[in-house]
Amino acid sequence: MMIFFVRAEPLEGPGQHATAVVVAEDAEEAVLLLRKDFDFSGYKLPPLEIRPHAADSEQVRRALGDAASQEKGVYGFAPVEGAGPPPH
Secondary structure, three states: OEEEEEEEOEOOOOOOEEEEEEEEOOHHHHHHHHHHOHHHHHEOOOOOEEEEEEOOHHHHHHHHOHHHHHOOEEEEEEEEOOOOOOOO
16 A cells, blocks of 8 residues: 655645555556546646555555555545645
8 A cells, every 4th residue: 555645736826735645556546546536636647746655554554544545545634835845
């Protein structure tokens, strides 16, 4: 299992970037999950930045909660001003 820290640009012109954490098997699946996520509907995909981190289910649970350790998905969506770093 992988955790991906993601930063994406808005589809239309300047505006708030978005960050999120995605739990997926690989980067391709992470982008697919972002495409299905309602919060990311206004952002360019593939994302501007996608940083993978290997994690076992216990590490995912500690970082993101019980649901994330058992279910792939997008967690921690947040709009941010400008081109700041992805969430830690």
